[in-house]
Amino acid sequence: MLRENMSMALHAIRSNKMRSFLTMLGIIIGIGAVIAIVSVGDSMRNVFTDAYKDVGINRALILVSWEVTDFRSSDYFDRDEMERVKEVFHDKIAYVDTNSSADTEAINRLKKVKFEFQGVDYNYTDVQPQNIIYGRFINEADVKKAANHVVLEDKGAVQLFGTADCVGRTFRMTVNKNTQEFTVVGVYHKDLSPLAAMLLNNGQKQAGFIPDTVVSPKGDRFQLLNFYVRDGVNMKEFQPEIVKYIAKTKGRKESDIRVMSVVDQMGDVDSKLSAMSAAVGGIAAISLLVGGIGIMNIMMVSVTERTREIGIRKALGARTRDIMIQFLTESALMSACGGVIGIILGVAIVMIGGAVLKTTVIVRPSVVVMAVGFSGLVGIFFGIYPASKAAKADPIEALRYE
Known part of the structure; x- marks a missing residue:
């Protein structure tokens, strides 16, 4: 039928x-x-x-909220405080840095290219592996000496030098109001779709890495601590723990401390x-x-x-x-x-x-x-x-x- x-x-x-x-x-x-x-x-x-995975899903930023009415200079962090956070939470935090960056213009003869350099510690690749195609990544000696060494993304290297294979080449740029010569120690490649690239970058600036001690020299204070928890650590469960510690060391209420995690943003x-x-x-x-x-x-x-x-x-x-x-x-x-x-x-x-x-x-x-x-x-x-x-x-x- x-x-x-x-x-x-x-x-x-x-x-x-x-x-x-x-x-x-x-x-x-x-x-x-x-x-x-x-x-x-x-x-x-x-x-x-x-x-967000490219940024790091186990990443978070912590700070004394800028919305507090009595913000003090002591609410900023220094490197000693950052090192103590590493020691206290060594079993839960895999990486910490100052979240420093430098928006600048790289100059090679007549070529001028806008870059955004992310200040990183030497063990950054432990939490965010990079596909290094030439040279090496920032190492411990670079960070300790605050060496003028950089790692460029291959697209930016081609724009600046005409080739991605530019390890050892130098260029000038201004960081912290000081114009100095910087040396390329490595070049990396990142596969991103045009849409993802647009979400992560406006397309007008090229990317790269630089020792965070160059962007944020010793003695400087900074507002944010950028950290990555270890694999297996639940970010949401860990947040109250680090908030309590930072509030105690800063003499603040826990409600004055703000955590911005990638998991929450996602x-x-x-x-x-x-x-x-x-x-x-x-x-x-x-x-x-x-x-x-x-x-x-x-x-x-x-x-x-x-x-x-x-x-x-x-x-x-x-x-x-x-x-x-x-x-x-x-x-x-x-x-x-x-x-x-x-x-x-x-x-x-x-x-x-x-x-x-x-x-x-x-x-x-x-x-x-x-x-x-x-x-x-x-x-x-x-x-x-x-x-x-x-x-x-x-x-x-x-x-x-x-």
């Missing part, structure tokens, strides 16, 4: 190809938009997750992206309602056109239920076909966008299955009234219909 109904439904759809396509258009656009928006949302969340961004994706997807789903109304309208027309066919089938013994199932099958099949085409359209749009941006796209199979099922339900829901009208038709009157 199901095969027969499917065959009749397909025949009816093929008999009016243009009308059927125009009827399915609302479903196609609605499903395509929902699939594309949900996939874009999931892909963006994945990009943000990768971007959660905030993920929840906002999820809410935005759901809201926009819900708006796009409104077109499914329009598509459903279109299906109901065309099925009403179909019932009117096939009144005599309905009368003949009833006269030959077709039950009310059989007639109703026939038209519901046709309505659901038309909607499901529109849903399949919409899925293909939505996935194609997302794939093309991902290829252009060189970003991995995520299309969840569960969303695809739900989209097909939902489009079928739309067809059934909006096909109930026309099918019911067809099923209740009086066979005598139907046979007289011209």
Whole structure:
């Protein structure tokens, strides 16, 4: 019986190809938009997750909040305090630095390139491994001597020297208002999609590393401690512990200490992206309602056109239920076909966008299955009234219909 109904439904759809396509258009656009928006949302969340992994998901910053009304000079940190934090929490903290950086312009003869150098300690690669392609990374001697040594990203090296293989080359730049000569000791490469690169950097500045003792010399005070917890340490559980210690050493209330962790930021961004994706997807789903109304309208027309066919089938013994199932099958099949085409359209749009941006796209199979099922339900829901009208038709009157 199901095969027969499917065959009749397909025949009816093929008999009016243009009308059927125009009827399915609302479903196609609605499903395509929902699939594309949900996939874009999931892909963006994945990009943000990768971007945060690049920063370090076990990373956090701690400081005396700048919102306190009686901020004191002693609320800044010095290197002795940083070393004590390392000692006290050596079993839980893998790395600590001053979170120093230098926005400057590197000058090599007539070439001028804007750089943002991150000040790091010698063991930075223990928590954030770098793909060194030439030379080496900042070492302990560089940090202790505050040596004017830098490690450049290969893109910046090419802009400054015309080649990535520039270990041993020198250039001038200004750090802490002092213009000095710096030597390249290493070059690294980082694979980032254009979208991730845009999220991590505005694209106008090149990246590099420099000993944090150069950017923040001994004797300087700094507002932030940048730290990475060891693998296996739960950041959320550790936060109250380090907050209590910093509050005690600074003579502050625990509420005066602020911790900004990458895990918390990831959660905030993920929840906002999820809410935005759901809201926009819900708006796009409104077109499914329009598509459903279109299906109901065309099925009403179909019932009117096939009144005599309905009368003949009833006269030959077709039950009310059989007639109703026939038209519901046709309505659901038309909607499901529109849903399949919409899925293909939505996935194609997302794939093309991902290829252009060189970003991995995520299309969840569960969303695809739900989209097909939902489009079928739309067809059934909006096909109930026309099918019911067809099923209740009086066979005598139907046979007289011209």
